[in-house]
Amino acid sequence: MSSNPVISSDKVEGTSVYNANGDKLGSIDDLMIDKRTGLVRYAALEFGGFLGMGTDRYPIPWSMLKYDTTLDGYVVPLGADQLEKAPRYESSNEPVYSDDYGRKVYDYYGVGW
């Protein structure tokens, strides 16, 4: 990626996601954007069959996604144990992004709300 401080949503969608060891976990399905403020509330990660997780989506705060030019993807430094207990939802059943829901997600990853 370039030094452009912005990135296109359609480039983020589909980008691979790796753990800290460089193992591929899955990819970004889409971004959930606050209608009022335009802030990306979370990226929805799709873990393609990883640990038998099926088609669930894992909401990850934007600030946790670190782009790695060598891997050409995002690195999310989470272990399998953390992901197993992480907030998730069925892809066909997007949650209402209430403050309660958002706080729960951010708290889980220790990111300030």
Add this chain to the structure above:
Amino acid sequence: MSSNPVISSDKVEGTSVYNANGDKLGSIDDLMIDKRTGLVRYAALEFGGFLGMGTDRYPIPWSMLKYDTTLDGYVVPLGADQLEKAPRYESSNEPVYSDDYGRKVYDYYGVGW
């Protein structure tokens, strides 16, 4: 759309855009997101042949997009004269989103930076 305060980026992409008279201007091509903050800096509007504008993209601040449930699309209250002089770029030549560039776009539409 629901009362969910968030919307998925892949639902925004491709959504129709209308002027205040309800005439279709084009559609949203994609969203440009600040890598550091996760804030949508602008939506890139594609005006499909409108006024012979070809495939140029028009950067529009997120806050200008008002969703209209009747039209099932966004309304951007801009006249043809405003759009003719509006900032634009070739779709194959995305600008670097410097502060200068961003301010120029926001100033053009009278939106606070």
